[in-house]
Amino acid sequence: MTIAGPLLIAALLAVSVLHLASGAMPVPPGEVIAALFSYDSGNFSHVIVVKQRLTRLAVALYCGGALAVSGLLMQRVFRNGLVSPSTLGVNSGATAFVVLSVFFLGASGGALFLPALAGALLALALTFATAGLLRGQGDPRLNLVLAGSMVGVLFSSATTLVLSFDPDRFENVISWLIGDIGNFDYRELRLMAPLGAVAMAAALAVCRAIDLLALGDEQAAVMGGHVRLIAGSALGVALILSVSAVVVVGPIGFVGLILPHATRLIAGEFGRGPLLFCAGGGALAVTAADLAARTMAAPKVLNVGSVMGLAGGAAFLVLVLATARRVAR
Amino acid sequence: MEQPRITVDGVSFGYGGPPVIEALSLEARRGEFLAVLGPNGCGKSTLLKVIAGLNRPSAGRVLAGGEDVSALSRRMLARRIAVLTQAGSPPPNMSVHEMIAMGRYSHQSLLSRRSREDEAAVARAVRDMQVEELLGKRVGALSGGQLQRCRMAMVLAQGSETLLLDEPTTYLDLKHQFGILDCARRQARAGRTVIAVLHDFTQASLYADRVAMLSRGRLAGLGTPEEVLTEEMIAAVFGVRTRAARAHGAVFHVPLGAAAP
Numbered sequence: 001m002t003i004a005g006p007l008l009i010a011a012l013l014a015v016s017v018l019h020l021a022s023g024a025m026p027v028p029p030g031e032v033i034a035a036l037f038s039y040d041s042g043n044f045s046h047v048i049v050v051k052q053r054l055t056r057l058a059v060a061l062y063c064g065g066a067l068a069v070s071g072l073l074m075q076r077v078f079r080n081g082l083v084s085p086s087t088l089g090v091n092s093g094a095t096a097f098v099v100l101s102v103f104f105l106g107a108s109g110g111a112l113f114l115p116a117l118a119g120a121l122l123a124l125a126l127t128f129a130t131a132g133l134l135r136g137q138g139d140p141r142l143n144l145v146l147a148g149s150m151v152g153v154l155f156s157s158a159t160t161l162v163l164s165f166d167p168d169r170f171e172n173v174i175s176w177l178i179g180d181i182g183n184f185d186y187r188e189l190r191l192m193a194p195l196g197a198v199a200m201a202a203a204l205a206v207c208r209a210i211d212l213l214a215l216g217d218e219q220a221a222v223m224g225g226h227v228r229l230i231a232g233s234a235l236g237v238a239l240i241l242s243v244s245a246v247v248v249v250g251p252i253g254f255v256g257l258i259l260p261h262a263t264r265l266i267a268g269e270f271g272r273g274p275l276l277f278c279a280g281g282g283a284l285a286v287t288a289a290d291l292a293a294r295t296m297a298a299p300k301v302l303n304v305g306s307v308m309g310l311a312g313g314a315a316f317l318v319l320v321l322a323t324a325r326r327v328a329r
Numbered sequence: 330m331e332q333p334r335i336t337v338d339g340v341s342f343g344y345g346g347p348p349v350i351e352a353l354s355l356e357a358r359r360g361e362f363l364a365v366l367g368p369n370g371c372g373k374s375t376l377l378k379v380i381a382g383l384n385r386p387s388a389g390r391v392l393a394g395g396e397d398v399s400a401l402s403r404r405m406l407a408r409r410i411a412v413l414t415q416a417g418s419p420p421p422n423m424s425v426h427e428m429i430a431m432g433r434y435s436h437q438s439l440l441s442r443r444s445r446e447d448e449a450a451v452a453r454a455v456r457d458m459q460v461e462e463l464l465g466k467r468v469g470a471l472s473g474g475q476l477q478r479c480r481m482a483m484v485l486a487q488g489s490e491t492l493l494l495d496e497p498t499t500y501l502d503l504k505h506q507f508g509i510l511d512c513a514r515r516q517a518r519a520g521r522t523v524i525a526v527l528h529d530f531t532q533a534s535l536y537a538d539r540v541a542m543l544s545r546g547r548l549a550g551l552g553t554p555e556e557v558l559t560e561e562m563i564a565a566v567f568g569v570r571t572r573a574a575r576a577h578g579a580v581f582h583v584p585l586g587a588a589a590p
Binding site for chain 2: 212216
């Protein structure tokens with residue numbers, strides 16, 4: 001990673017300052033810097049920047065990074081460039097279980113992490129079971145994503161069904177569902193961020209082992225790799241990262257799908273560099289999407305999930321077409 | 330007498346069905362090049378996988394340096410036995426240097442950086458296989474012969490005292506076949522133990538100190554190439570008539586056709 005790393009960091013800083021500066025009440029960048037480094041609680045724009053926008057920025061940075069790395073790990077473990085937390089149904093599974101546990105157990109906040117993780121695991125298991133039924137027909141990589149989208153629809157329907165029981169009770173949940181960064185999301189972030197930091201450290205630690213898997217299971221094993229342990233822990237880390245992001249901000253699609261591809265193009269595939277680059281890239285993408293969501297139709301605020309969904313959906317289509325072409329050839 | 334590097338002791342193995350290997354025993358010593366020969370499906374590759382700990386025997390045991398292979402962790406086993414598998418196809422976008430350096434995996438912990446020892450082992454392997462000029466290339470840009478030499482360098486970098494080579498010369502042109510075999514023999518002369526699945530009788534008699542002939546999962550013969558590679562043995566195991574001719578201190582086998590049933 002030669003010049004790509006410093007460039008990414010510069011872009012992250014620039015977008016972050018822009019993110020803090022813009023909104024219903026624009027704050028000049030100089031004032032933003034002042035608010036960060038010499039905070040004055042009597043200055044109204046300082047309060048807005050720090051109390052409102054900074055928390056929002058932290059949420060965007062964290063969730064983008066976590067989802068992107070989660071997708072990268074999944075793509076590497078399954079050796080399939082089409083998988084990601086959203087295309088495997090993982091995000092939908094987590095979402096459905098969050099809504100279910102809000103409805104039946106009255107759970108809230110960080111306590112939602114465990115049901116979300118359970119939902120993610122169930123969705124992943126269902127996706128693989130479904131893909132197993134298609135074994136021997138067509139391209140296994142496309143089958144997996146097909147199964148994932150079926151499972152995703154299944155869980156989304158379950159979510160909608162539960163919501164329709166008692167729409168009034170779910171007022172807060174709805175904005176979360178469409179992937180909006182709310183003003184109070186930082187409370188969940190405070191609980192999830194340490195978990196995510198540990199997961200990220202674990203991802204960096206198993207990086208070399210994941211590289212080894214690229215040589216093929218048998219060669220990896222005779223070179224000293226415990227293949228199932230490596231794949232299992234990488235997948236576990238990926239699930240924890242994506243579920244923690246979903247709990248904070250809701251199911252934001254496509255970050256985990258697209259960023260790993262961009263990373264491969266720019267920073268390569270092997271070693272720790274690409275993992276770090278992917279984290280930064282994901283953070284940049286979601287922050288930029290949130291910036292767009294808040295400025296495109298100002299003073300109306302769109303939500304970051306929709307912006308990401310529109311941009312990412314198109315990119316997903318291109319990826320699927322490219323893969324299908326390669327298979328056909 | 331010195332303890333054998335590899336001991337296969339009454340090993341049987343089957344993939345769930347009938348045994349592919351039955352009650353097979355052999356030993357390989359320090360500095361020895363042992364060739365494993367036999368017709369397709371006789372269990373040669375399966376035997377190599379059993380020795381490498383990839384297949385767990387249903388009966389008997391495999392010892393590496395006196396220790397049961399199934400009791401060693403993957404990492405500890407990899408430090409003793411390095412394997413050039415048949416199937417391995419590294420990803421095209423990996424650089425040759427990245428791939429060869431991965432040979433050191435079993436010597437590194439999760440957090441450690443590459444040590445000086447690792448660097449030295451990689452440099453030695455690169456020199457041994459003469460792949461210096463390929464280091465900067467991507468794996469996908471290599472020819473078949475170049476790739477096999479680079480994979481061999483990766484396996485050598487592992488620094489294990491035993492090398493298992495599963496059909497290392499398949500798909501290579503003659504020059505590269507001899508290149509790989511020469512390297513394998515140098516490794517044996519330097520004190521390593523080489524066990525290689527080969528197809529060619531002549532290459533086996535030129536390079537191997539001993540030959541293990543497998544037939545339907547059993548040992549049909551074990552000894553020097555001259556003892557094992559006889560016209561009668563080849564006819565019985567392969568169903569092929571050959572004529573043995575002696576030249577340059579080795580026995581050459583000229584195939585004549587299918588043996589009379």
